[in-house]
Amino acid sequence: MKKDHRQSTVGPWAEQKLQALEDYLSFYTTALKNQPFRLVYIDAFAGSPRSKVRGSGTHLEPSPFLDDMEIAEAQEQFIEGSPVRALKLQDSFSQYHFFDLDKTRAGTLDRICESNLKVEVKVGDCNPLIRDLAPSLSRRNIRGVAFLDPYGAHLEWETVKALAATQTMEVIINFPVAMAINRLITRSGKIPETWSSQLDQCFGTNEWHDIAYSVETDLFGEEILTKNKNVSHLLLDFYLDRLKGIFQCVAPPRLICNTRNNPLYYLIWAGPNRLGLKGAEYILKQGQKLKKSRK
DSSP states (O other): OOOOGGGOEEOTTHHHHHHHHHHHHHHHHHHHTTSSOEEEEEETTOOOSEEEETTTTOSOOOOSSSOHHHHHHHHOOEEEOHHHHHHTOSSOOSEEEEEESOHHHHHHHHHHTTTOTTEEEEESOHHHHHHHHGGGGOSTTEEEEEEEOOSSSOOOHHHHHHHHHHSSEEEEEEEOIIIIIHHHSOSSSOOOHHHHHHHHHHHTSSTHHHHHEEEEEOTTSOEEEEEOTTHHHHHHHHHHHHHHTTOSEEOOOEEEEOTTOOEEEEEEEEESOHHHHHHHHHHHHHHHHHHHHTO
């Protein structure tokens, strides 16, 4: 049986990320709507068009008219995914590229967009697909935004580098250093080869290892690896520095936390011009101000 939106779930914090994306895309398309550019939107890990918010629909109140299942369904909350938010903008993009590794999710997107000639949906690893697409985005009449929202450490540095090389594309990156990446960096320093290779591809180098660990000497004079306590912040700074080496502008990142206020990931904007930087800085800061006002 194929999955529907009820089986695609996200945490309540996902709304912060998606609203920031929607706000920036609205700013971007409005700013360029009267310019002679062909606007391109890329959603690298497109996901489901609509997802259930985890935990919603679980607090039931008795009703003489509805059974428990009907009550739960009535209380469930759903949020629109990034593809839908990009498609519903008042000022639209000229071309949309949606990529997803899951055939079911991609198939759902394809059915929703089948009458929209601006949309291309592809199934597969977005990394080689975007790198193949990137050379065609280097034209002078192209401008665009790529939303890079991996499920873990699956966004490869070479993909980000290819987008930067176009000098026409901006990126909004979900950098999951506080959770997904940090979990791959074991306390002992004994990291499975597949994890280590994934981190090499994510950072585009193996230098992350020397940043994540310190070498200490035990009582017997043997060297041991110790994971640094502030590894997430160190690796975030390292990643930002690498972004600044390939993009002209990089905005201060916005931290997204879960409902217990534990860090999850950072939203990072990078692009080739200062107009985009100003818009990204304003939108990401607004999100932080809203979060502080709720405390």
